[in-house]
Each structure stands twice: as structure tokens, then as C-alpha cells.
Amino acid sequence: MPAARAAPAPLALTMGEPGGVGGEITVAAWRALRRGDPCFYAVDDPARLEALGAPVTQIAEPAEACAAFSERLPVLPLSEPVAARTGAADPTLAPLVIESIRRAVADALVGAASGVVTNPIQKASLISAGFAFPGHTEFLGVLTKDATMPRGPVGERLRGPAMMLAGPALRTVPVTIHVPLAEAVRTLNVEAIVRAGTLAAEALAHDFGIERPRLAVAGLNPHAGEGGALGDEDARIVAPAVEALRAAGIDAAGPLPADTMFHDDARARYDAAICMYHDQALIPAKTLAFHETVNVTLGLPIIRTSPDHGTALGIAGKGLARADSLIAALRLAAAMAERRSAL
Numbered sequence: 001m002p003a004a005r006a007a008p009a010p011l012a013l014t015m016g017e018p019g020g021v022g023g024e025i026t027v028a029a030w031r032a033l034r035r036g037d038p039c040f041y042a043v044d045d046p047a048r049l050e051a052l053g054a055p056v057t058q059i060a061e062p063a064e065a066c067a068a069f070s071e072r073l074p075v076l077p078l079s080e081p082v083a084a085r086t087g088a089a090d091p092t093l094a095p096l097v098i099e100s101i102r103r104a105v106a107d108a109l110v111g112a113a114s115g116v117v118t119n120p121i122q123k124a125s126l127i128s129a130g131f132a133f134p135g136h137t138e139f140l141g142v143l144t145k146d147a148t149m150p151r152g153p154v155g156e157r158l159r160g161p162a163m164m165l166a167g168p169a170l171r172t173v174p175v176t177i178h179v180p181l182a183e184a185v186r187t188l189n190v191e192a193i194v195r196a197g198t199l200a201a202e203a204l205a206h207d208f209g210i211e212r213p214r215l216a217v218a219g220l221n222p223h224a225g226e227g228g229a230l231g232d233e234d235a236r237i238v239a240p241a242v243e244a245l246r247a248a249g250i251d252a253a254g255p256l257p258a259d260t261m262f263h264d265d266a267r268a269r270y271d272a273a274i275c276m277y278h279d280q281a282l283i284p285a286k287t288l289a290f291h292e293t294v295n296v297t298l299g300l301p302i303i304r305t306s307p308d309h310g311t312a313l314g315i316a317g318k319g320l321a322r323a324d325s326l327i328a329a330l331r332l333a334a335a336m337a338e339r340r341s342a343l
């Protein structure tokens, strides 16, 4: 008889900005998932989550989480209590927000957690407190830079980080991420597009189970440059990148006019859209499925997903926040972990 497969490690869920909706959607996600899968633990302040209505159990190690999960929300405590004001971001709490991310990543790097799911952070608040990164994506790239990639040297060539927004009807990958638009245009280059496309194709094959992934590469300018009349970047930068992706055996089409590549019929022709800048990728993804889309970091030695939305300070504590995107993020992280464990 084949040996029974060990139960997967739990997922680690970070605190995010404690003044935002992270705490209440954590509790709602636990209520939705506690009788099924996947099991997770929060790296947070147990008293804070208990005050939000969950029966909590304080754990010392991730390995204790799944036995308790159906009855109580497992919480790995931060080093200090979190005194947050609902609806306001507080830069003095930045060290605890960052501690939560560091601990979750450390657990994933040693295999104690099967992946990291992050609650939203208030970026400006963290940056004002000295945080040197524009988002989780870039921070996670640095936190994991010394860890070996899965699949050895092949994996090393695919080291990110890169961002994918994955929804039921659309996946997008922005080539440039958290930079001002003018800088995105100025710094766009062939290598960055090839890197994003290669990471996307690899993730579609290995994490999403798509045997022969098809990429659609967006142009930068209106009408993909209109033959040079509306800018030369599409011919000079995007087209050679598409050629390079094809030469590497990746099914890539483009540069495509971005205004006509996201309607229903167009989306049926590809598995992911490679976009030139943040909003070109995130606007269609969030418009089509704000509550189901998940933010996935590609090219890390660990799994990381997150809801697509932010801290939503304006609705925090009002009972209006939906946990669907966080639940989708937890489910996708678990599915990715299962796929990777079978490789």
C-alpha cells in the first residue's frame, strides 16, 4: 500500500495594517473555512482578534494550528499587543506589521508554513515609519533572496519577484510594478518584459496546471503605437521582447492594443496578459472581479498570495468588508502548495 501523504503544513496569515479591514476579514475567513480547508494561523495579537469575535487559541508553533482550527482561530502572537485605532493607520505600529510579515516568511522558508498569505498594509504609513519598500512584493524578494529556489538551477533563472493578479476570468502581470507612471515608461526595457513573460509562463505551467500557456503582451502606447505614429516603444521594446519569448518556446502574441485585449472574446485567446505598467494590469483585473481576484507573487522560493484589495480604512469596523478575496487567496495558496508538493 502506498504511504499516506503527510498533512500539509498550515498557511501563515499576516496581520497587515491593524487599523484596516484585515482583522475582521481574517475572522470571517476562519469562520468560512474552519470546517474544511485550508487551515491557517494568524501572526497577530490574539486579544485583538478575540475582540473581533473569534474564539482564539494562542499557539507557540505553526504545527499546533491545524488540530485547533475547526474550533478556534490559531494565533501566533506578536512580540507586543497591538493597540490600533479602527479606521486609521498608525505608523507607530509599523514594527509590528513588519514583524508579522517577517515571521510568516521565516515559517514558510523552513517549511513550517506551506505558504504566506498577507493582509493589506497601508504603504504610505509604513514608508513614513522608515519601511524601504513600496509593497510586499519587493520586500518579499529581499527577505527570500538567499533561499534556494524550487527546481534548482532552473528555478534560479526564474527568480522574481513579479506580481500576478489572478481572477476567475483574467490573469495579468505588470512588467513595472510600484513606480510612478513616468518612470515606468522611461525604464521599460526588453529584458524586463521577457523576465515577466517567462515568470508568468512558468507559473501558469507549474502553479496553475496549464500545459501550454498562452501569453498576450500588451502594447504601451495607444493602438500599440499605430505603426510608430503614436510612439516608438512598441516597435523598439515590446515587439523584440515578444520575439525573444517566442524564440524561447513561449506562446506569446503582441504587442496588442491594450484597449481591445480585455473584452470577453479577446480573453479567451490567452491565459495571462503581460502588461507594461501597474494600472494597465490592475484596472481590468479588479474591474472584472474585485472580490474574487488574488494577488500572487511569482518567482519566490515560497508561496505568497494576498487579497487584491487594500486596507479599506473607510469601511473598517463597520461590518461591510467582504472576505471573499482573502478566502480566494487562502485557497489559491493551498492549491499551489499541493501542486508544488506533487512535483
Ligand SMILES: NC(=O)C1=CN([C@@H]2O[C@H](COP(=O)(O)OP(=O)(O)OC[C@H]3O[C@@H](n4cnc5c(N)ncnc54)[C@H](O)[C@@H]3O)[C@@H](O)[C@H]2O)C=CC1
Binding pocket: 021, 025, 119, 120, 121, 122, 123, 124, 136, 295, 306, 307, 308, 309, 310, 311, 312, 313, 314, 315, 320, 321, 322, 323
Ligand atoms: N497587498 C496590499 O498590501 C495592498 C495594499 N493596498 C494599500 O491599501 C491602502 C488603501 O488603498 P485603496 O486604493 O483605497 O484601495 P482599497 O482596496 O483599500 O479600497 C478601494 C475601495 O474598495 C473597497 N473595499 C476594499 N476592500 C474591500 C472589501 N474587502 N470588502 C468590501 N469593500 C472593499 C473600499 O471600501 C474602497 O471603496 C493604500 O495604502 C494601498 O497602498 C492596496 C492594495 C493592496
Ligand SMILES: NCC(=O)COP(=O)(O)O
Binding pocket: 134, 135, 136, 137, 138, 282, 295, 306
Ligand atoms: N495594487 C496592488 C498592490 O499594491 C499590492 O502590492 P503588494 O503589497 O502585494 O506588493
